[in-house]
Amino acid sequence: MLSIDVFTSDYKPIAAPLPGWDAGQRATWPASTATLVHGRREAVLVDALITEREARDLTEWIRAKDKVLTTVYVTHGHADHFLGLPVVLEAFPDAVAVALPEVVPYAEEQLSGPYLAYWESLFPGLLPARPVVPRPLDGEVIGVDGHEVWPVLVGQSDTDPSSVVHVPDLDAVVGGDVAYNGIHMWLAQTDHAARARWLEALDTVEALRPATVVAGHRHPAAPDDNAASVLAASRRYLIDFDEAVEAGTDATSVMRTMTAKHGDRGNPYTLFASATAQYPDPAAADTGASG
Numbered sequence: 001m002l003s004i005d006v007f008t009s010d011y012k013p014i015a016a017p018l019p020g021w022d023a024g025q026r027a028t029w030p031a032s033t034a035t036l037v038h039g040r041r042e043a044v045l046v047d048a049l050i051t052e053r054e055a056r057d058l059t060e061w062i063r064a065k066d067k068v069l070t071t072v073y074v075t076h077g078h079a080d081h082f083l084g085l086p087v088v089l090e091a092f093p094d095a096v097a098v099a100l101p102e103v104v105p106y107a108e109e110q111l112s113g114p115y116l117a118y119w120e121s122l123f124p125g126l127l128p129a130r131p132v133v134p135r136p137l138d139g140e141v142i143g144v145d146g147h148e149v150w151p152v153l154v155g156q157s158d159t160d161p162s163s164v165v166h167v168p169d170l171d172a173v174v175g176g177d178v179a180y181n182g183i184h185m186w187l188a189q190t191d192h193a194a195r196a197r198w199l200e201a202l203d204t205v206e207a208l209r210p211a212t213v214v215a216g217h218r219h220p221a222a223p224d225d226n227a228a229s230v231l232a233a234s235r236r237y238l239i240d241f242d243e244a245v246e247a248g249t250d251a252t253s254v255m256r257t258m259t260a261k262h263g264d265r266g267n268p269y270t271l272f273a274s275a276t277a278q279y280p281d282p283a284a285a286d287t288g289a290s291g
């Protein structure tokens with residue numbers, strides 16, 4: 001018998017000055033989840049948060065479950081899902097950090113100079129030292145006390161390649177950034193074609209017929225992880241954003257349209273980043289921003 005427990009880390013202030021963002025409003029990073037899939041004895045963690053402090057809190061939370069952590073699985077290459085790894089691995093030295101082989105090069109890239117500098121600018125002094133890249137998962141399945149947990153490559157989410165973790169015993173999917181729950185979706189690295197592929201990724205998740213979808217970014221007060229509502233809301237958001245860009249003239253118009261329809265979602269900075277990225281300033285350098 002497997003169980004799932006979700007650790008949620010709240011919205012975090014972003015330190016870096018953000019060009020174009022209203023300085024009177026504090027920009028935050030979206031609330032993030034790390035999910036423990038565990039049996040009687042063993043446990044697998046999906047994603048590992050960002051800052052030293054939240055990774056320590058996560059570690060204490062795992063310790064209190066009194067399980068043998070065998071594996072930390074990283075869903076996709078965005079570093080906000082694995083900068084906390086060194087803290088977790090230090091606390092559980094027998095655990096291995098893995099990702100799908102397709103994902104590993106992107107995770108590696110995020111820890112290279114300019115990308116890492118970007119993350120450090122967002123959270124100066126708060127990131128764990130000596131970041132760790134997950135190694136390629138050997139095989140297709142992760143065992144937990146004899147039960148099977150399946151990574152599934154889904155292609156596009158807020159980056160491509162992305163994956164989810166299917167837990168058939170529980171009719172559950174730990175979704176990385178394929179679906180969001182109550183938080184604006186990171187569309188800064190998408191165009192119309194990528195958003196179409198993201199909708200297909202949602203189809204792939206839906207085809208697994210989950211009852212539960214745990215989103216990598218979940219509002220701390222989200223009522224539940226109901227798969228049908230989380231998937232439908234994510235689909236609606238992608239379609240509405242795509243239509244807003246199609247009909248809009250600038251980032252402000254996209255933000256206005258999306259706020260009218262989805263203003264109850266958390267982390268307005270994400271919407272700002274997504275909308276402004278649709279109208280690139282050719283003089284602006286690529287920061288490697290990701291969520």
Ligand SMILES: [Zn+2]
Nearest residue numbers: 078080177291
């Ligand atoms: Zn993310």
